[in-house]
Amino acid sequence: MASVSSASSSGSDDENNDKQAASTSASSSNPFASMIDTDFDMSKVPETEDIRIEQYFSKEELAELTKIEMTRYRNMKRNYDVMRMLGLPGKKPYFMEKNRRSLVQPKEPPTPPLTSSESEEDEEWTPELERKKNQRPKKPWFLLPPKKPRMSKPKPQTTGSHPKSKAKKKAEATVSKAPETDESDDEGAKTFLGFQPEEVAEMQADTAASIAELEKKMEELELEIQQWEAAGPQDGQEEGSESDISTDLEEELLTTTLQPVKQQELKKKEPVEDTEEPRKSRYPQRNIPRKDYKEVELPDDDHYLYCEDCNELYEGDCPVHGPLIVVKDKEVPKGVENRAVHTLPDYLSVCPSKIKGAGDGVWLDGKAMPKNFVFGPYDGKITGPEIGMTSGYAWQISKNDKVKYYIDATDITKSSWMRYVNCARNEEEQNLVAFQYYRNIYYRTYKPIPPGTELMVWYGNEYAKDLGIFEEAESKGEEPKQKNQSKA
Numbered sequence: 001m002a003s004v005s006s007a008s009s010s011g012s013d014d015e016n017n018d019k020q021a022a023s024t025s026a027s028s029s030n031p032f033a034s035m036i037d038t039d040f041d042m043s044k045v046p047e048t049e050d051i052r053i054e055q056y057f058s059k060e061e062l063a064e065l066t067k068i069e070m071t072r073y074r075n076m077k078r079n080y081d082v083m084r085m086l087g088l089p090g091k092k093p094y095f096m097e098k099n100r101r102s103l104v105q106p107k108e109p110p111t112p113p114l115t116s117s118e119s120e121e122d123e124e125w126t127p128e129l130e131r132k133k134n135q136r137p138k139k140p141w142f143l144l145p146p147k148k149p150r151m152s153k154p155k156p157q158t159t160g161s162h163p164k165s166k167a168k169k170k171a172e173a174t175v176s177k178a179p180e181t182d183e184s185d186d187e188g189a190k191t192f193l194g195f196q197p198e199e200v201a202e203m204q205a206d207t208a209a210s211i212a213e214l215e216k217k218m219e220e221l222e223l224e225i226q227q228w229e230a231a232g233p234q235d236g237q238e239e240g241s242e243s244d245i246s247t248d249l250e251e252e253l254l255t256t257t258l259q260p261v262k263q264q265e266l267k268k269k270e271p272v273e274d275t276e277e278p279r280k281s282r283y284p285q286r287n288i289p290r291k292d293y294k295e296v297e298l299p300d301d302d303h304y305l306y307c308e309d310c311n312e313l314y315e316g317d318c319p320v321h322g323p324l325i326v327v328k329d330k331e332v333p334k335g336v337e338n339r340a341v342h343t344l345p346d347y348l349s350v351c352p353s354k355i356k357g358a359g360d361g362v363w364l365d366g367k368a369m370p371k372n373f374v375f376g377p378y379d380g381k382i383t384g385p386e387i388g389m390t391s392g393y394a395w396q397i398s399k400n401d402k403v404k405y406y407i408d409a410t411d412i413t414k415s416s417w418m419r420y421v422n423c424a425r426n427e428e429e430q431n432l433v434a435f436q437y438y439r440n441i442y443y444r445t446y447k448p449i450p451p452g453t454e455l456m457v458w459y460g461n462e463y464a465k466d467l468g469i470f471e472e473a474e475s476k477g478e479e480p481k482q483k484n485q486s487k488a
């Protein structure tokens with residue numbers, strides 16, 4: 001699938017030539033062979049059951065750990081050790097941190113249940129009530145509910161923002177939720193349509209390195225965010241205020257959106273007529289507090305990977321179902337004409353979508369693709385809400401439940417192929433799930449995808465409503481169903 005760069009290779013020219021030769025011959029049978037570090041000796045890595053983790057836990061914590069949890073922690077430590085043996089920067093699992101908080105809830109006398117007259121709705125706030133609330137058991141840190149990222153889309157509105165109701169959030173969560181483990185799905189995962197189990201095993205051997213690369217990307221992104229934040233209020237807005245003007249930058253980016261894509265294979269885009277009145281800000285900027293990058297980074301909720309087979313989030317790879325396989329983009333310098341299309345991994349192409357009027361889309365040709373393959377990160381420019389909420393190509397990046405900024409892929413010289421992935425009209429059509437990991441957006445195959453299929457992700461309910469996909473279903477309180485089928 002991915003033609004992968006050898007950015008991580010090191011050593012003499014001869015060694016590199018040998019590696020290249022080995023990887024070239026291997027790649028005839030396995031397109032991911034070039035991702036594999038042939039020098040890494042897995043026999044040096046102790047088996048999971050031989051990994052000692054007891055030293056990281058207190059007696060009380062050890063007493064509470066189940067066998068499965070112990071195995072999970074051993075696997076996390078093993079993954080981390082592998083990263084270090086590879087000389088790659090890896091994030092230390094939280095349980096290994098010296099000053100982490102205890103995983104055991106302090107044993108308090110049981111709080112008497114609230115009587116109906118004490119219910120939260122009726123009772124006025126008192127320090128005593130607050131204390132009682134705080135005593136209620138919290139979720140363990142390793143079992144956070146998955147969050148769904150959301151793509152931003154202009155919405156006609158006059159005032160204020162659109163806080164989402166709980167019902168809407170719930171509906172959104174169900175749209176791209178993986179089906180419960182059923183036999184057919186499991187079968188798909190085992191046979192890995194189009195790939196031999198050995199091929200997949202080889203791909204997985206490289207995952208530690210791939211995840212480390214993602215983390216490197218994350219560091220680069222953090223740097224970009226710092227620069228962006230240091231530049232002060234963006235998009236012609238005062239922080240926390242509503243802006244009345246759109247900046248030159250916004251104009252420039254919006255104009256870029258309207259230009260035809262310059263690539264022979266692509267269907268020429270119809271220039272879109274901008275009928276809107278002077279682009280006044282319809283979106284008040286959130287009052288985003290400046291972040292001091294020296295302050296201690298608290299455990300964040302996008303440092304987890306979701307395993308849909310376990311329906312759990314893990315800090316690192318799922319110890320039971322194994323790592324996600326990262327399909328890397330082709331490396332293309334930013335600024336190159338039509339970069340977005342040039343970054344396409346092998347076996348993917350940008351062609352007119354099967355959805356009438358949707359423009360281009362991304363298609364999988366040649367080979368089927370198993371589930372749990374990861375694409376990304378979604379490449380683009382970091383922007384504020386003014387651009388992020390109008391471009392139609394921006395994903396929101398949240399931190400601690402607040403939108404921090406947007407990654408906007410309007411500019412085809414600075415973004416990647418992922419900008420061309422269209423929004424699924426129903427769950428059957430959806431084959432990718434978007435997720436936020438270390439402040440980046442990735443797409444994961446959530447079921448095996450046969451060749452000749454258009455890749456489709458769920459953009460989020462608000463955007464889907466704008467596309468006319470979600471309204472009918474939402475009004476019935478259901479997941480979106482196929483509304484109007486159109487074939488290419």
Ligand SMILES: C[S@@+](CC[C@H](N)C(=O)[O-])C[C@H]1O[C@@H](n2cnc3c(N)ncnc32)[C@H](O)[C@@H]1O
Nearest residue numbers: 355358359360392393419420421422423424467
């Ligand atoms: C991130 S872009 C996707 C790539 C886009 N098709 C292109 O050619 O550049 C999002 C835009 O694609 C179109 N789009 C995506 N999914 C769609 C859908 N299910 N139905 C109609 N239009 C869709 C909408 O115009 C949307 O604003």
